[in-house]
Amino acid sequence: xxxxxxxxxxxxxxxxxxxxxxxxxxxxxxxxxxxxxxxxxxxxxxxxxxxxxxxxxxxxxxxxxxxxxxxxxxxxxxxxxxxxxxxxxxxxxxxxxxxxxxxxxxxxxxxxxxxxxxxxxxxxxxxxxxxxxxxxxxxxxxxxxxxxxxxxxxxxxxxxxxxxxxxxxxxxxxxxxxxxxxxxxxxxxxxxxxxxxxxxxxxxxxxxxxxxxxx
Numbered sequence: 001x002x003x004x005x006x007x008x009x010x011x012x013x014x015x016x017x018x019x020x021x022x023x024x025x026x027x028x029x030x031x032x033x034x035x036x037x038x039x040x041x042x043x044x045x046x047x048x049x050x051x052x053x054x055x056x057x058x059x060x061x062x063x064x065x066x067x068x069x070x071x072x073x074x075x076x077x078x079x080x081x082x083x084x085x086x087x088x089x090x091x092x093x094x095x096x097x098x099x100x101x102x103x104x105x106x107x108x109x110x111x112x113x114x115x116x117x118x119x120x121x122x123x124x125x126x127x128x129x130x131x132x133x134x135x136x137x138x139x140x141x142x143x144x145x146x147x148x149x150x151x152x153x154x155x156x157x158x159x160x161x162x163x164x165x166x167x168x169x170x171x172x173x174x175x176x177x178x179x180x181x182x183x184x185x186x187x188x189x190x191x192x193x194x195x196x197x198x199x200x201x202x203x204x205x206x207x208x209x210x211x212x213x214x215x
Contacts (some may be wrong), residue, residue, distance in 0.1 A: 019077050020073040020076055020118050020120065020181075021075040022075070023074040024071065024072065028072050030119070030121075033173060034178075035052050035068050036052060037173065037175050037177055050064045050065075050066050051063045053067065064125045066123055067123075070120060071120040072087065072117050072118070072119045073087070073118040074088030075091055083115065083187065084115070085114075086114055086116050087115075087117035096187055097113060097114075097185070097186070098208055101176065111140065111142075112139070113139040114137065114138050119134055119135075120133055132180070133181045137178075138173070138177065139170060139177065140169070140204065141169055142167065143164075143167060143203060148203070151193075164206045166205075186208050188208045191205040192204065
């Protein structure tokens with residue numbers, strides 16, 4: 001699920017017409033696994049060497065330190081729509097989002113996931129502070145093949161129906177779990193769907209909510 005950050009949404013240091021909402025915790029330490037993914041995110045975004053403080057002693061002198069402190073939030077408002085996260089249990093249903101990813105060959109695909117939390121993080125290089133508004137997301141695995149994923153299509157037309165079938169388990173945590181807020185396309189409604197008669201297999205149906213947000 002490789003994606004080119006600068007091509008898709010720059011690096012999310014630009015302002016966006018929205019606001020990040022509580023519940024919030026200011027100047028909180030990110031979990032170690034999230035911090036290491038953030039280091040990879042910055043490397044992909046700027047093509048410079050970054051490192052967490054725990055590992056900086058093994059790096060070159062010009063490496064850019066990435067501190068663990070960040071402001072974390074439970075919700076995001078874009079226009080009149082509010083996106084939740086698992087960080088805010090009351091808003092878990094609105095934490096279901098779809099975002100677009102770009103592959104090495106230039107192809108694109110959309111993935112559904114659950115936002116764990118939103119956060120603002122600042123890194124200093126080139127003589128200034130760069131603040132990024134980001135989301136930490138767990139992404140679902142697709143069905144085994146396109147035939148199953150687009151089971152609801154009509155006359156072999158993948159675009160004839162917007163319902164897709166996905167597995168109910170997540171990818172392992174990787175750099176793609178951190179995305180700019182600008183990359184969120186829309187929310188979706190989740191359902192259940194079985195394929196097959198003798199030995200039916202259960203999948204999660206993903207139905208995008210019509211209004212798309214792509215800033």
